[in-house]
Amino acid sequence: xxxxxxxxxxxxxxxxxxxxxxxxxxxxxxxxxxxxxxxxxxxxxxxxxxxxxxxxxxxxxxxxxxxxxxxxxxxxxxxxxxxxxxxxxxxxxxxxxxxxxxxxxxxxxxxxxxxxxxxxxxxxxxxxxxxxxxxxxxxxxxxxxxxxxxxxxxxxxxxxxxxxxxxxxxxxxxxxxxxxxxxxxxxxxxxxxxxxxxxxxxxxxxxxxxxxxxxxxxxxxxxxxxxxxxxxxxxxxxxxxxxxxxxxxxxxxxxxxxxxxxxxxxxxxxxxxxxxxxxxxxxxxxxxxxxxxxxxxxxxxxxxxxxxxxxxxxxxxxxxxxxxxxxxxxxxxxxxxxxxxxxxx
Numbered sequence: 001x002x003x004x005x006x007x008x009x010x011x012x013x014x015x016x017x018x019x020x021x022x023x024x025x026x027x028x029x030x031x032x033x034x035x036x037x038x039x040x041x042x043x044x045x046x047x048x049x050x051x052x053x054x055x056x057x058x059x060x061x062x063x064x065x066x067x068x069x070x071x072x073x074x075x076x077x078x079x080x081x082x083x084x085x086x087x088x089x090x091x092x093x094x095x096x097x098x099x100x101x102x103x104x105x106x107x108x109x110x111x112x113x114x115x116x117x118x119x120x121x122x123x124x125x126x127x128x129x130x131x132x133x134x135x136x137x138x139x140x141x142x143x144x145x146x147x148x149x150x151x152x153x154x155x156x157x158x159x160x161x162x163x164x165x166x167x168x169x170x171x172x173x174x175x176x177x178x179x180x181x182x183x184x185x186x187x188x189x190x191x192x193x194x195x196x197x198x199x200x201x202x203x204x205x206x207x208x209x210x211x212x213x214x215x216x217x218x219x220x221x222x223x224x225x226x227x228x229x230x231x232x233x234x235x236x237x238x239x240x241x242x243x244x245x246x247x248x249x250x251x252x253x254x255x256x257x258x259x260x261x262x263x264x265x266x267x268x269x270x271x272x273x274x275x276x277x278x279x280x281x282x283x284x285x286x287x288x289x290x291x292x293x294x295x296x297x298x299x300x301x302x303x304x305x306x307x308x309x310x311x312x313x314x315x316x317x318x319x320x321x322x323x324x325x326x327x328x329x330x331x332x333x334x335x336x337x338x339x340x341x342x343x344x345x
Contacts, residue, residue, distance in 0.1 A: 006075060006087070006091070009075060009091060009094045009095070009098075010061060010073040010074060010075050011059070011061075012098055013061055013073070013074035013075065013078075013094060013097070013098070014054075014059050014060040014061030014062075014073070014074060015060065016098075017035070017050060017051070017052045017053075017060040017061045017074065018030065018035065018052050020061070020074050020077065020078075020097070021035035021037075021050050021052070021077075023097065024042065024077050024078055024081040024082070025037045025040075025042050025050070025077065025081065026042065027042050027043065027044040027045075028042075028044075028048075028050075030052070031214065031218070032120050032192065032214055032215050032216055032217070032218055033051065033052050033053050033055070033120060033121070033122075033216070033217055034049040034050060034051060034052060034218070034219060035049070035050040035052055036048070036049055036050075036260070037050075039065055039067075039068065039070075040063070040065065040070060040072070040076060040077055040080040040081065041080050041081060042081050045260075046258060046259065046260040046283075047065055047066045047067040047068075047259075047260040047263065047287070048063060048064070048065040048066070048067075048070075048260075049063060049064055049066070049219050049260070049264070050062075050063040050074075050077070051063065055217060057217075061073050061074040063076075063077065064219075064264065066260050066261070066263035066264035066287070066290065067260070067263055067286065067287065067290055074094075075090055075091075075094060078090055078093050078094055078097070120215045120216070121215075121216065122190070122191050122192060122216040122217045124215060124216070125183070125190065125191075125192045125193035125215045125216035126190050126193070126216075128161070128164075128180065128193050128195075128215070129159060129180055129182050129190065129193045131161065132159035132160055132161040132180045133159060133160055133161075134156070134158075134159060134160070135152075135155065135158050135159060135160050135179070138160035138162075138202075139160070139177055139198060139200070139201065139202030140158065140159075140160035140177070140178075140179040140198065140202070141160075141202075142201075142202035142203075143179060143196075143198050143199075143202040143203075143204070143205075144179075144239070144242065146202065146203060146204065147239050147242075147243075147313055147316070147317065148243070148246070148313070148316040148317040148320070148321075149239065149242045149243060149246055149313075149316070150246045150321055151242060151245040151246040151249045153226075153245075153249060154225050154226040154252075155225060155242075157181055157182040157184070157223050157224055157225060158179060158180065158181055158182075158223075158238075159179075159180045159181075159182070160177070160178070160179060160180065161177065161178045161180055161195075162177050163175040163176075163177070164176060164177065164178035164180070164195055164197065166197055166206070166208060166210075168208065168209060168210075169209065174208070176197040176198065176200075176206040176208065177197070177198045177199075177200060177202075177206075178195045178196060178197045178198060179195070179196040179198060179238075180193055180194070180195055181193065181194040181195075181196075181223040181238055181255070182223065183214070183216060183217075183218055183221050183222060183223055183257070184221060184222070184223075184224055185220070185221050185266070186266055186268050190216075191216050191217040191218070191221050192214055192215055192216025192217055192218045192221065193214070193215055193216060194212065194213075194214040194223060194238070194257055195212065195213050195214070195215075196211065196212050196238070197211055197212075214257055218257065218261060219261065219264055220261075220264055220265060220266040221265075221266070222234070222254035222255055222256045222257065222261070222265060223238055223241075223254065223255040223257065224252070224253070224254045225241060225242070225245060225252065225253045225254070225255075226245075226250075226251070226252035226253060227252055228252035228253075228254065228268060228271065229252075229268070229270045229271070230270060230271065230272045230273065231251070231252070231271075231272065231273045231274075231275075231336060231339075231340075232251065232252040232253060232254065232271065232274060232275070233248070233251050233252070233253045233254075233274070233275035233276070233277050233305070234253070234254045234255075234256060234262065234265055234274060234275070234276055234277065234291065235253070235255060235256070235262065235276065235277030235278070235279070235288075235311075235312070236255065236256055236257065236258060236259055236261075236262050236277075236279050236284065236287075236311070237255055237257070237279075237311065237313070238255045238257075239313040240255065240277060240279065240311045240312050240313050241253040241254070241255040241277065242313075243311075243312040243313040243315070243316040243324065244277050244305070244312050244328070246316060246321050246324065246325075247316075247321065247324045247325040247327075247328040247329075247341070248328060248332070248340045248341055249340070249341075250339065250340040250341070251275070251336070251340040253277075259279065259283040259284050259286070259287035259288075260283075260287060262276075262287045262288065262291055263286075263287040263288075263290040263291050263294075265291060267294075267295060267298070267300060271295075271300050272300060272301065273300065273301040273302075273303065273333075273336075274291075274292070274295045274300050274301070274302050274303070275302075275303050275304075275305050275332065275336075276288045276291055276292050276295075276302060276303070276304045276305065277305045277307075277312055278304050278305060278306055278307070279307070279310065279311040280306070280307060280309070280310050280311065281310065284311075288304055289304070292304055303331070303332070303333065305328065305331050305332075306331070307327075308327060312324065315327065325341070329341065
């Protein structure tokens, strides 16, 4: 029997990262190139991310909990998920796991894979986005207008695809029109694409089980509207951030796409003030607070913007642009009202 040290065990577990996650973190699910779960103790939720493939940012099996700040490798997952204390027990469990046969991840549709690019990869996301067209004159823009959104400046991160593949959990692959959003890193490189499948007339989302999905490398990145330098705002959803920009049309914004991703959002070195557009509810409040605390710990002034209803798109639809603008004016610092509400005056 070959004896493996901790580093060897971690590397071998990383080669089967998805199988490890399915076994020890069974309350989670795959999201693009990550396994998403509540925490390392297999609590249901979305704040912990396990990397499933080697990337320039690190090897498969590395994980981070955006809420608690915990991080580690798959040996830590085994230890915490099973409540083990001694490393000898962790190593024994890991060796036993590695000796078992594990099924390959479920294959994806060849139509989704393309000729030679793995489905769900960053490159696949770039190819999908490149196939789409600007939203002007499409049902994607009609959908956003139905949500009350009026600010469409600096929305080149959005595109429309008339027949975007959707694969249900069971049943054949379907096609629906979709609003696509480009996910980029701080350098502007596209790392992923977010899809919102739409009803054919743009009146709402498509009548399917999972109306939104993202692909590619998402952790720390976001959908950007405008170029943020010293001041910007960040929040969860695309519609939420476009709603904030309906009231603050000059304020650069980034949509992190979920509460957990918001907490883990990477911030530019040039940033001096961050407005965090919170969603109401336990998860939204907690993750917005986590991001604000992270920003302040690096010397960035953080101001949390709080909606009246569930989120800022709810406010926009309920109170109109003027009502939303008045609520934002009361929360934004005076110097930023003058700077970023200029077009809305």
